[in-house]
Amino acid sequence: MTGRRHTLEELLSFFSVALLTATLRSAAPLIFAAMGGLLAERSGITNIALEGFMLMGAFAAVAGTWFFNSPIIGLIVAIVAGAVGGLVFAFWTVTLRADQIVAGTAIVLLGLGLTSFLTEHIWGQAGSSPPVERLPTIGLGMNVLLPVAFLLVPLTHWFLFKTKAGLRVLACGEKPEAAQAVGIDVARYRYAMVVISGVLASVGGAYLSIGDLSQFTTNITAGRGFIALAAVIFGNWMPWATMGAALLFGFAQALRFQVQALDLPIPQDLIIALPYLLTLVAVTGLLRRSTPPAGLGRHPTGG
Numbered sequence: 001m002t003g004r005r006h007t008l009e010e011l012l013s014f015f016s017v018a019l020l021t022a023t024l025r026s027a028a029p030l031i032f033a034a035m036g037g038l039l040a041e042r043s044g045i046t047n048i049a050l051e052g053f054m055l056m057g058a059f060a061a062v063a064g065t066w067f068f069n070s071p072i073i074g075l076i077v078a079i080v081a082g083a084v085g086g087l088v089f090a091f092w093t094v095t096l097r098a099d100q101i102v103a104g105t106a107i108v109l110l111g112l113g114l115t116s117f118l119t120e121h122i123w124g125q126a127g128s129s130p131p132v133e134r135l136p137t138i139g140l141g142m143n144v145l146l147p148v149a150f151l152l153v154p155l156t157h158w159f160l161f162k163t164k165a166g167l168r169v170l171a172c173g174e175k176p177e178a179a180q181a182v183g184i185d186v187a188r189y190r191y192a193m194v195v196i197s198g199v200l201a202s203v204g205g206a207y208l209s210i211g212d213l214s215q216f217t218t219n220i221t222a223g224r225g226f227i228a229l230a231a232v233i234f235g236n237w238m239p240w241a242t243m244g245a246a247l248l249f250g251f252a253q254a255l256r257f258q259v260q261a262l263d264l265p266i267p268q269d270l271i272i273a274l275p276y277l278l279t280l281v282a283v284t285g286l287l288r289r290s291t292p293p294a295g296l297g298r299h300p301t302g303g
Helices: 002-014 017-042 050-068 071-095 100-123 145-162 164-174 176-181 186-212 224-234 239-262 268-284
Strands: 137-139
Touching: 017 050, 017 145, 017 164, 017 186, 017 224, 017 239, 050 071, 050 100, 050 186, 050 224, 071 100, 071 186, 145 164, 145 186, 145 239, 164 176, 164 186, 176 186, 186 224, 224 239, 224 268, 239 268
Parallel strands: none
Antiparallel strands: none
16 A cells, blocks of 8 residues: 555656646747648648748847847847748748758758857857846746747637638648639748748747747757647647647657656656657657648649
């Protein structure tokens, strides 16, 4: 009986409030990027640029906070940076009809290289920026962007499935030729969704740099943009299921800190690799088969 009680106490100590809050904090930036990726892909644009957008947003948020001495202005700067990045990506993929995988990879490499260069150029030090002021918190170490991330999920669902504009976005992603034939401006809707995806992913990056942390470090996102895209795929391009996948990935990231805090006999390398292993599982469809939008990666002929 004593042993059973001891086991129950250990279980309760593991699944604590700290683990719950760490899961929510880890999932929030993934949700921002995933909702952006979902909107872009639902419009028919394959979006692997999320990692680059997050990096740009993380850097822009810190730079804006540094120069204007306000994290709110820093967040606005991040939003502008994400919109500009989204416009560039949309121009490449929608107007020029460049290969969407190659264009997305270019955005990621641009995000990595440009932020590293500007960090050293602006602050005279490689690898990281000086500390800046963080966004306000709402308790338990969670910043004001966290509830916004979770509110974004029902808003995305409502937009896609309950509004005329959202249904047109779905048409662009499923049957771009048919959508264009009935007078829907496919290019305009795809531009809008890609720009919004850049903004949302950049806010996710800002969440990391001026929300959870108080500085920018090289590769601060550590693959979270790709994890967010995996959440979209694992969630079958549906907002609520995508949020569930993001929470799963967030839980996998939060486990690392809980294992360290309780000094459990679990290899650290395995815990660190867990989110990326789950990403591979999601992308390869080992647990469930996902069905992407039928028009994903396709352009309407003649337009």
